[in-house]
Structure formats: structure tokens, C-alpha cells
Amino acid sequence: MCMPHGGGSRSNGYIEINKVKKHIQKVSQEQFEKGDPNFIDERKNEYVPKKKKAFFSFFE
Template identity: 55%
Template sequence: MCIPHGAAGTKSNGYIETNQEKKHVKMVSKDEFEHGDPDFIDERVKPYTKSSKKSSFFASLFGV
């Protein structure tokens, strides 16, 4: 005989709920927030630049 989905099972699955410590992100100082991290090293390979001219799909496809 099958057990319906809503019925409670008779066996315990062994799950014990534990109260875990909440994760917290350290708050930075206002000076560092406004002026940035002085020890930051930019490791990007190429500089980020916006292209002012957007080419169409067909222009990029045919190399025009």
C-alpha cells in the first residue's frame, strides 16, 4: 500500500537543526568608503573603455 505525499512518515531522517553563527561583513570606515582602498592593486588585463561608436551587427559581420 502506498503512502500519500501529505502523510507523515513514521521513521526519523536523523536531521538535527543547529543554530549556526550568522555571517557578518565588516563595516569599512567612512574615509575608506569615500576615497577607496589605498592598498588596492588593479589587476585587470586591459583597461575598461567604452566605445563611442556602436557598429551594427551586419557591419561587424561583413567587416565594413
């Protein structure tokens, strides 16, 4: 929204609300390198990437 050069002394009714800043705490370098000792892997099965097929194999 543009403000005219002569204007600006009147209030437009907008009230700025101070929001709480969200901050993610940094992990230590040791924990970053070695991993979390309390981590529990809850995955049911291992990740296996899908095998890519050739384009012309779809026409067979």
C-alpha cells in the first residue's frame, strides 16, 4: 500500500502485534557427529529404493 508524500500523520487503525519468535535450539557438535544416544528407531521395515525401469520396457 502506497503512502502519499504529504500524508502519514493520520493513523490507519493498524495495530502491530508482537509475535513470539520461534527458535530451534542448536545441537552440540558432538551430538551432531555421533547422533542422539536416546534415539529409538520406530520404523517397521528398512527403506528400499524402487528399481527404475527403462522407458521402452513399458511397451513390452
